[in-house]
Amino acid sequence: MLTAGQSRALSELTAVVVATNSRITMGTPEEEDRAGIAPILVPITVDCTGTPIGENGVDLGSSREFELWVPADFPFMHPEVRTAHRDFAGLPHVTWTNVICLYLSNNEWDPSHGMRGFLRRLLTWLSRAAAGTLVSVELPWHPPVGAFRSSERPVVVRADLTPDLESDRGFWTAWARLSIQHETYMDVVEWSREPTGPLSVPVVGLSQPVGFLFPWSSRDLRRQLVRAGLNIAAYIEMLSRSVAINGANVSPLLLIGSPAPPGHESGTRFASIQAWDVGERGTRAHWLQVFDQRPSRTRRRDRSRPVNWLAGKRILLLGCGALGAPIAEHCVRAGAAMLLLVDNGSVNPGILIRQPYRGCDIGRRKAEAMADRLRDVADFAPAIFADSGDAIRVKADDLTNFDLVLDATASRAVAQRLERLRREVSAPPPMIAVMVGHDCEHAIATVALTASSGGGVDLLRRLSIRERDDRLTSLREDLYPSLPRTEPFLPEPGCSDPTFVGSAADLGGLAARLLNASVEFLSTASNEDTPTAAAVVLRASLGEATYSHYWPNDVVRRDVNTGYEIRIARAALASMRTEAVRAAQLGRIPKETGGLLLGQIDTACDVVWIDQAMGPPPGSGTSPDGIRLEIGELPDRLASLARRTGGLRSFVGAWHSHPRADPLPSATDADTMGKIVNAEVDAPRAALLIVLGGAAGAWERWLDGTGMPEVHTQMYFPSGRSAEG
Structure with a gap:
C-alpha cells in the first residue's frame, strides 16, 4: 500500500508525462513488502534527442533511463535519482558512481514544487552534463567526500598551509600536527615538510582533483593514490613513522588534500581535505568527518554584523x-x-x-x-x-x-x-x-x-x-x-542589595x-x-x-593643584560669549560681565561639569573696572532646579570676563567666592570661578566666533582654601 505522499508523487509524475508530450515516460512502480516505510521505485525514461554536446560534455544518446526512489514522506522529503549504469561516474554531483545529487543540501528542496520541480532539476542537470558545465565559476561546487565514517573523532582543520606547501602545485607528501584539546575531536594546528612532534600524521597533496567521491574501498583508494604519484614504499614508511611517533594516542590517519576542478577557483591549494582512518581494517575505506575551518577557506557568519x-x-x-x-x-x-x-x-x-x-x-x-x-x-x-x-x-x-x-x-x-x-x-x-x-x-x-x-x-x-x-x-x-522608592526589590532572604x-x-x-x-x-x-x-x-x-x-567633546581645563577637571559644555561657553558680546555693545569701553554657572561638582571623580552659563543675577553691577555679582537670592532660585534634575544640575560657581586683559581673579572675585562657600546655610562644598580674557586680537576673534579666549579656572573651598588651575 502506498502512502498518501507516494500516491501524490505518482499523480504528479503522470501529469508531467502528459505535459512534456512524453519526453518523460514512466514505467511500472515497484514497492517492497514494507508498506508505508520503504521508498518506492519508479522507472522513468528521458528523451535526450537533440541535446547539445559541449567540448567536455557527456553524449547522452537518444534517451537515458533513471530510477526514482520516492520516500514515504514525500513531499516533505525529496526523491532520489539513480542510474542503472556507470556512465556518469566521476562527474560532479554523482556519488557511488550512479547516484545523482541534485540538491547541495536538504534546505534547497522546496516541498511545494513537488515532482514537477524535482524533474525540472534533473533535466537541468542533464543539459549541463551534456554541455560540460556542471562545474563553473557561476555554479556551486560540492567538494569530494568520503562516504564511510569512522568511529574515530572528527578532525577540525584550523591552520592554513605553509607558503611553500601552498605554492607547490605538484603532487607532494608532508605532515600535519594534531592537537587534542577536547575528547570529542582533533584539531589540525600546523603543516610541515617533516614531523614536528607528537600527534604528527602524514599528508598527501594531490595535483589533480579527485572528483565528487573518494573510492569506497581501501584497495581502490591506494590504487588511486599510486596513480596520482604516491610511492608505496614511501607511503608505508610514513605510516610507520606516524605509528612510532604517536603510539596509541591516535589511530593511524592519512590526510588527503584535493585541488578544485578546472573552472572553479578556490583561492587555496587544498579546496578539500579528507581524513582516512588507516587503522580501520576491512575492505571499506573508513573516512573521518572533517570540518574545514582554515581562515583562507571560511567566511565568518557574523562578518557583516556589528559584533565583527x-x-x-x-x-x-x-x-x-x-x-x-x-x-x-x-x-x-x-x-x-x-x-x-x-x-x-x-x-x-x-x-x-x-x-x-x-x-x-x-x-x-x-x-x-x-x-x-x-x-x-x-x-x-x-x-x-x-x-x-x-x-x-x-x-x-x-x-x-x-x-x-x-x-x-x-x-x-x-x-x-x-x-x-x-x-x-x-x-x-x-x-x-x-x-x-x-x-x-x-x-x-x-x-x-x-x-x-x-x-x-x-x-x-x-x-x-x-x-x-x-x-x-x-x-x-x-x-x-x-x-526615594519605598519598595525596593529584594528577591530572596539575605539579599542586602x-x-x-x-x-x-x-x-x-x-x-x-x-x-x-x-x-x-x-x-x-x-x-x-x-x-x-x-x-x-x-x-x-x-x-x-x-x-x-x-x-561633541566639552572644552576641558584642569586645575593642576587640585586635580579637578573642568568640563565646559560648548553651549555654556557660547552663552558666555553671547553675554560678552552684549556687554561690548553697550559702549566704546568694554565692560566686564559675568554670571552664574550651573552644573555639577563630583568630588569622587574630581570633575566639575558646566552645562549652563547664566548672565548677571538681578541686583548685580557691571562697569569697565569690574563686576559685582549679587548672590543673595541664589539658594531660593536654584533649589528647585537641583530637585528637578536629581542633583545633576545645580549652582556650581560663577564666571566673569576680563576684556582684552589677562584672566586673573581680582580681590572682589575672591571675596565673592568666599561668601559663596562659607555661607552658613546651604553652602556648597566647593565652588568654581571661571575668568575669561585675552589680548585684544584674541578677544575680538572670540567675540566674532572664530577663536577661543584664555580661560582661567579656580576652585574655592570653605574656610578660604583655594587652588588655581
Missing part, C-alpha cells in the same frame, strides 16, 4: 551578571582575542532564573564559573581569564592592556572609578557601560571613544539632563527618582541589542566628523526601536 568589530580585540569586562554574562559570550563568539572577566560575586540559586549559570556552579565565583563556560563555548580562543576581585580596584595601568573596557556592574562606584582612571591614561581605550532600570523598562548603553572628554558617568549624566526630549522623561525618573525585576528573555535580548548598537558606533567612529560619545536607549515593554544620542 570585536574580532581580535582584548576586552576587559567588569561584571558577570544579567547583562555582563551574555555579553561575555557574545564577545567570545565574535572572536575576541582575549577576555578578562572581573566579578567578586558568587553564584546563588536565585540568579539562575536569568543568568547563564548552572546548578553545579552554585557557590562558585561568578568570574571563574563564567570563564570555564566560555572556554567550552570556544576552546579555540583560550585567552579567557577570571579575576574574582572587586572591580573597584582596577588601576589606570590595567586599562592600557585592553582595546575595550565594558562596564556591566551597574555600580555607581565602579563607574566613577573608571571616570577618574581614564583621565590618568594618555589614550584610554573605548569604554562601554550598560545598565537597566529598576523594572527592566529601560536599557542604556553609553559609549566613550578614546578622544571623548568623558566616560560613562559623564555620558549618563548628559543623557539624563537632556532637554526637549519627552522620551527621556521616564528615563530620568527611573535612574534619578525625585523621591536591591536589584531589579527582569527575566532571562528580557536581559538576553537587551544585552544583545545594546552590544550591537554600541560596537556599531565604535566601528563607524573612525571618521573625524563623527561624535566622540554616544548613548543608546531601549524601551523594552513598548518594543520601541533603538534611539541614540550623540555629543
Whole structure:
C-alpha cells in the first residue's frame, strides 16, 4: 500500500508525462513488502534527442533511463535519482558512481514544487552534463567526500598551509600536527615538510582533483593514490613513522588534500581535505568527518554584523551578571582575542532564573564559573581569564592592556572609578557601560571613544539632563527618582542589595541589542566628523526601536593643584560669549560681565561639569573696572532646579570676563567666592570661578566666533582654601 505522499508523487509524475508530450515516460512502480516505510521505485525514461554536446560534455544518446526512489514522506522529503549504469561516474554531483545529487543540501528542496520541480532539476542537470558545465565559476561546487565514517573523532582543520606547501602545485607528501584539546575531536594546528612532534600524521597533496567521491574501498583508494604519484614504499614508511611517533594516542590517519576542478577557483591549494582512518581494517575505506575551518577557506557568519568589530580585540569586562554574562559570550563568539572577566560575586540559586549559570556552579565565583563556560563555548580562543576581585580596584595601568573596557556592574562606584582612571591614561581605550532600570523598562548603553572628554558617568549624566526630549522623561525618573522608592526589590532572604525585576528573555535580548548598537558606533567612529560619545536607549515593554544620542567633546581645563577637571559644555561657553558680546555693545569701553554657572561638582571623580552659563543675577553691577555679582537670592532660585534634575544640575560657581586683559581673579572675585562657600546655610562644598580674557586680537576673534579666549579656572573651598588651575 502506498502512502498518501507516494500516491501524490505518482499523480504528479503522470501529469508531467502528459505535459512534456512524453519526453518523460514512466514505467511500472515497484514497492517492497514494507508498506508505508520503504521508498518506492519508479522507472522513468528521458528523451535526450537533440541535446547539445559541449567540448567536455557527456553524449547522452537518444534517451537515458533513471530510477526514482520516492520516500514515504514525500513531499516533505525529496526523491532520489539513480542510474542503472556507470556512465556518469566521476562527474560532479554523482556519488557511488550512479547516484545523482541534485540538491547541495536538504534546505534547497522546496516541498511545494513537488515532482514537477524535482524533474525540472534533473533535466537541468542533464543539459549541463551534456554541455560540460556542471562545474563553473557561476555554479556551486560540492567538494569530494568520503562516504564511510569512522568511529574515530572528527578532525577540525584550523591552520592554513605553509607558503611553500601552498605554492607547490605538484603532487607532494608532508605532515600535519594534531592537537587534542577536547575528547570529542582533533584539531589540525600546523603543516610541515617533516614531523614536528607528537600527534604528527602524514599528508598527501594531490595535483589533480579527485572528483565528487573518494573510492569506497581501501584497495581502490591506494590504487588511486599510486596513480596520482604516491610511492608505496614511501607511503608505508610514513605510516610507520606516524605509528612510532604517536603510539596509541591516535589511530593511524592519512590526510588527503584535493585541488578544485578546472573552472572553479578556490583561492587555496587544498579546496578539500579528507581524513582516512588507516587503522580501520576491512575492505571499506573508513573516512573521518572533517570540518574545514582554515581562515583562507571560511567566511565568518557574523562578518557583516556589528559584533565583527570585536574580532581580535582584548576586552576587559567588569561584571558577570544579567547583562555582563551574555555579553561575555557574545564577545567570545565574535572572536575576541582575549577576555578578562572581573566579578567578586558568587553564584546563588536565585540568579539562575536569568543568568547563564548552572546548578553545579552554585557557590562558585561568578568570574571563574563564567570563564570555564566560555572556554567550552570556544576552546579555540583560550585567552579567557577570571579575576574574582572587586572591580573597584582596577588601576589606570590595567586599562592600557585592553582595546575595550565594558562596564556591566551597574555600580555607581565602579563607574566613577573608571571616570577618574581614564583621565590618568594618555589614550584610554573605548569604554562601554550598560545598565537597566529598576523594572527592566529601560536599557542604556553609553559609549566613550578614546578622544571623548568623558566616560560613562559623564555620558549618563548628559543623557539624563537632556532637554526637549519627552522620551527621556521616564528615563530620568527611573535612574534619578525625585523621591526615594519605598519598595525596593529584594528577591530572596539575605539579599542586602536591591536589584531589579527582569527575566532571562528580557536581559538576553537587551544585552544583545545594546552590544550591537554600541560596537556599531565604535566601528563607524573612525571618521573625524563623527561624535566622540554616544548613548543608546531601549524601551523594552513598548518594543520601541533603538534611539541614540550623540555629543561633541566639552572644552576641558584642569586645575593642576587640585586635580579637578573642568568640563565646559560648548553651549555654556557660547552663552558666555553671547553675554560678552552684549556687554561690548553697550559702549566704546568694554565692560566686564559675568554670571552664574550651573552644573555639577563630583568630588569622587574630581570633575566639575558646566552645562549652563547664566548672565548677571538681578541686583548685580557691571562697569569697565569690574563686576559685582549679587548672590543673595541664589539658594531660593536654584533649589528647585537641583530637585528637578536629581542633583545633576545645580549652582556650581560663577564666571566673569576680563576684556582684552589677562584672566586673573581680582580681590572682589575672591571675596565673592568666599561668601559663596562659607555661607552658613546651604553652602556648597566647593565652588568654581571661571575668568575669561585675552589680548585684544584674541578677544575680538572670540567675540566674532572664530577663536577661543584664555580661560582661567579656580576652585574655592570653605574656610578660604583655594587652588588655581
